[in-house]
Amino acid sequence: MSSLLGNLQSIAEQQLQVLWQKAGPLLQPLLENEQWKPYAITLGVLGPLSYIFYKNYIDNLYLNPLNRLPGPPIGWDALFMLGNFRSITVAETARPQLDWTEQYGGIIRYYGLFNIPRVMVSDPELLKQILVTHQYDFVKPKELAEFIGRILGVGLLVAEGAEHRHQRKMLNPVFSVNAIRGMVPDMFVPGKRLVDSWTEELSDGAKEINILNGLSRATLDVISINGFGYDYASSVPGAPPNDLNEAYNRVFAGSDTFIRILFAIFPFMRKLPLKRNIEFRKAIKTIDTESMKLVTEARKRSSGEKHGSGRKATRDLLSIMTKERDEASGEGMDDNALQAQIMTFLAAGHETTSVTVTWALHELSQHPEIQDQLREEIKSVFSNINYEHPLFADPIGVDENELAGANVPSFDEINNLPFLNNVVKEILRLIPPVPMTNRTVEKDIVVGGYLFPKGARVFIPPAVTQRMTSAWGEDGLVFRPSRWDEPLAQAAGPYTYMPFLAGGRQCIGYRFALIEIKILLGVLINAFKFTAKPGVEIKKRQAITWRPSPDLILYVERV
Numbered sequence: 001m002s003s004l005l006g007n008l009q010s011i012a013e014q015q016l017q018v019l020w021q022k023a024g025p026l027l028q029p030l031l032e033n034e035q036w037k038p039y040a041i042t043l044g045v046l047g048p049l050s051y052i053f054y055k056n057y058i059d060n061l062y063l064n065p066l067n068r069l070p071g072p073p074i075g076w077d078a079l080f081m082l083g084n085f086r087s088i089t090v091a092e093t094a095r096p097q098l099d100w101t102e103q104y105g106g107i108i109r110y111y112g113l114f115n116i117p118r119v120m121v122s123d124p125e126l127l128k129q130i131l132v133t134h135q136y137d138f139v140k141p142k143e144l145a146e147f148i149g150r151i152l153g154v155g156l157l158v159a160e161g162a163e164h165r166h167q168r169k170m171l172n173p174v175f176s177v178n179a180i181r182g183m184v185p186d187m188f189v190p191g192k193r194l195v196d197s198w199t200e201e202l203s204d205g206a207k208e209i210n211i212l213n214g215l216s217r218a219t220l221d222v223i224s225i226n227g228f229g230y231d232y233a234s235s236v237p238g239a240p241p242n243d244l245n246e247a248y249n250r251v252f253a254g255s256d257t258f259i260r261i262l263f264a265i266f267p268f269m270r271k272l273p274l275k276r277n278i279e280f281r282k283a284i285k286t287i288d289t290e291s292m293k294l295v296t297e298a299r300k301r302s303s304g305e306k307h308g309s310g311r312k313a314t315r316d317l318l319s320i321m322t323k324e325r326d327e328a329s330g331e332g333m334d335d336n337a338l339q340a341q342i343m344t345f346l347a348a349g350h351e352t353t354s355v356t357v358t359w360a361l362h363e364l365s366q367h368p369e370i371q372d373q374l375r376e377e378i379k380s381v382f383s384n385i386n387y388e389h390p391l392f393a394d395p396i397g398v399d400e401n402e403l404a405g406a407n408v409p410s411f412d413e414i415n416n417l418p419f420l421n422n423v424v425k426e427i428l429r430l431i432p433p434v435p436m437t438n439r440t441v442e443k444d445i446v447v448g449g450y451l452f453p454k455g456a457r458v459f460i461p462p463a464v465t466q467r468m469t470s471a472w473g474e475d476g477l478v479f480r481p482s483r484w485d486e487p488l489a490q491a492a493g494p495y496t497y498m499p500f501l502a503g504g505r506q507c508i509g510y511r512f513a514l515i516e517i518k519i520l521l522g523v524l525i526n527a528f529k530f531t532a533k534p535g536v537e538i539k540k541r542q543a544i545t546w547r548p549s550p551d552l553i554l555y556v557e558r559v
């Protein structure tokens with residue numbers, strides 16, 4: 001929804017801006033002359049109407065070079081400037097695009113609101129060029145980058161060009177295999193808390209449990225402990241709300257849809273002294289203050305200084321970042337840069353992982369035989385953990401050399417479980433948390449023989465490339481982890497199987513995410529049996545990520 005509103009707002013703003021630039025200087029003198037004023041007003045009304053007609057019907061539907069690409073017809077909806085919007089919104093996200101790809105091929109155009117032509121690319125060769133060779137000519141949409149940049153600062157998710165290249169170079173070592181290896185023991189802590197919390201709820205046998213709620217708290221703790229070296233403890237039963245997380249949710253979850261539409265159409269409303277605006281600004285201030293506190297604490301931790309709570313572990317992303325130095329200049333990241341990155345990691349890494357595990361449990365509840373097979377495989381590795389170890393009471397206070405005796409499986413032991421690996425790959429294929437991303441074309445550019453005009457919106461759809469018949473066969477829409485032992489799936493290249501995208505902007509947190517998902521899934525499957533509620537159909541709803549709708553409620557019982 002937020003991206004739709006962002007689009008609407010930017011389209012309206014762009015059209016008004018262009019109009020005013022062209023017509024403003026002509027109308028101004030006429031409006032000041034009493035005799036010409038009525039004509040100026042008539043012109044002021046008819047002019048924009050003719051422009052809107054020209055732009056949204058003639059230019060978008062006939063003159064724009066994207067019209068030469070194959071794609072679905074629009075019919076009468078064109079008259080109401082709806083483009084293919086109705087087909088797109090009535091069906092499940094990405095489903096019409098998948099059907100169009102099967103019908104028209106690896107590069108298609110369809111029309112958005114105001115009949116604006118969109119391009120969608122699923123051809124691996126073209127994707128490679130867009131995501132690697134020309135990655136900085138295809139940039140993130142400006143309105144999204146500006147919104148996120150205003151709140152969180154310009155972190156890796158929204159930086160472009162040289163700034164992005166620099167940040168990426170500084171941050172790559174922070175997410176190295178070795179760094180992630182060191183985080184594995186801490187990642188077990190929120191999983192264990194979730195097991196305790198659900199076990200408490202189940203005291204009298206099997207019960208219905210809201211899966212995403214619990215997992216969302218667990219993944220928030222994973223990113224807080226392993227990302228910031230701070231324990232929100234939100235998955236501990238009865239934990240008080242956390243200021244930073246509350247403020248963060250207020251900013252990104254926002255208010256109801258009607259208010260958001262109103263604000264998108266009338267951006268000046270953001271500046272009025274309304275309750276919503278005051279709370280929004282207060283929330284941004286809280287994010288700023290609280291995240292800066294985390295940075296200050298991490299600096300102390302990394303310099304070996306002990307303080308109040310006795311925190312000493314330095315195996316979190318933030319502590320590692322404080323020690324990174326630029327090769328050329330020898331400079332480290334300043335406090336504002338660190339702050340922007342940690343908030344970026346929270347934005348990018350919290351919900352994506354919780355929905356992945358939620359969808360995995362949904363599919364496993366639909367396929368009990370696969371669930372049993374998985375439990376059988378993981379029990380040898382997940383059953384000997386010593387949950388009495390101090391790590392599980394205070395992950396931040398336990399130093400690297402005090403971890404012996406926790407009997408936590410290692411990074412390699414977990415990754416050597418082939419069926420767990422298949423299950424995780426399969427859920428990220430079938431229900432990628434980011435089903436589609438998009439880019440704006442910076443300047444007119446020809447790629448693979450196709451002209452991408454400046455300003456065009458290009459969609460890159462894992463939900464299509466990961467399910468299309470040409471790459472996955474007839475059962476691309478079926479959850480079948482064993483496909484990963486077969487040649488077809490094994491042959492899928494990086495621009496076909498790309499839940500974390502590919503190229504220069506591939507998810508920097510993918511190793512972190514994969515091991516986190518495996519740990520949470522392993523701990524939960526080892527402790528519980530999950531059964532689907534009969535007669536409930538769970539659909540995919542696109543919010544920031546692909547979420548279950550209605551909420552996923554499963555019968556949960558101890559094994």
Ligand code: HEM
Pocket residue numbers: 156157158168227344345346348349350352353356432433434437438499500501504505506507508509510512513
């Ligand atoms: C299942 C979990 C995850 C999925 C499916 C996922 C997916 C993605 C995708 C598709 C992108 C590219 C977006 C675009 O360029 O349009 C991305 C970027 C990014 N992700 Fe993830 N992500 C996950 C978890 C994480 C985690 C745990 C972190 C951090 C701890 C993280 C940090 C980032 C960052 C910083 C970027 C921006 C990278 C750049 O532009 O250079 N992600 N992610």
